[in-house]
Amino acid sequence: MMFQKPNSKQLADVEILAPIQSVVASEDNVETIVGPSVNVEGDFASEGNIIVKGSVAGSVHTSRHLAVEFGAKIMANVRAGSAQVAGEVRGNMKVKESLELLSTARVTGDIEAKTLVIEAGALLFGKVMMPGLEESKPKSTRGGFGKKSEEIAAVV
């Protein structure tokens, strides 16, 4: 059984699988590149990875990876699956998975990410929100006593 020759049906299955894999690989590699001398304005969205080397104004959206290279400028709100920033971003960033700010990154705006990596030298001005750790508020037991205890606390 171990050394049986593969029959024609098995060979056909392998043949069918091979082209599907190549199509999937090409979809993963689809990239949008904004070159250094190109300016983009508007609702900039892509299904694949985005590499920004120039300037973008408006909004940026991708479900995959966004790379902002050194010298690039984004004056827009950003939504991405994951991101790596080495340039300037003026706008809020909402990243599903990991956000990496390299040493030359300059981010002005609120950021939200699952994982955050900030290299020494990166500059960030804004709020940082990460899931898993929320601000906890003190519980009050009864309305009347609760209010009095708050007043006493304020006086003290």
Added chain:
Amino acid sequence: MYVYIYDNFLRNKKFESAIKAIEVRLTDYGIAGKILRLNNYTDAKPVIDDEIKRGAKTIVIVGNDETFGHVLSRAATCECVFGFLPIGPNNTIANVLGISVGVEACDVLSRRRKEKLDVGWMNNRYFISQLHVLPAKVEVIYDERFKAYANDKMEVVVCNLQPFYWKKDSKSREQYVVHPQDRKLEAFLRPLTKKGWFGYKYEEPSIFPFEEMEISSREPFTVEADGKISKEIKVKIKLAHGKIEMIVGRNRKF
């Protein structure tokens, strides 16, 4: 029934042996057929329509990239299956379709593995290989959502089947090739910048996959699509899905 459309350049004696070898192989496979010769001023569409009325089921283009674009840009709407036998130099599309240059192409033709190809549509005409906008101060609007522009002149190349080659930088010897085979057209934008005394220099290209695009400018710019050159102020480019049924090889790039 097979009909073969030969390009004019194949009359040259240096292609005689290649053509003879191909004709013998086609006869061996039993797929030899009527031969028609294309001239520079021949419109392929009425010729192909006539042959289809006479019973032709497969139209085979024999030539190079220029022949391929010249015939299919005019005959994209014809109701038949197309084949391709690449001969001679300037054959880059054949590799994309998985067809070898020369006699081996007949093996691919005999297997009749068919695929529906997407075609680019530009201002009431089709282009199959590549559309080229010569450097001009243009603005590009993608899918009616965002626009891209450069500070000075910009060259735009929209690829369908013909791959686009450019060098990564002046020092690199290898050319970086992109094969756009992902059910979208891909636009390559190359801005030009003035560098001192030496005139214009090409910057690194931008790549934008898209389905619909509009190129506009205040002054007329030159557009070349599959060998046809025109001057336009506004160009609308769309992707027409599955317009052409083509016989392709196993090693195709899509």
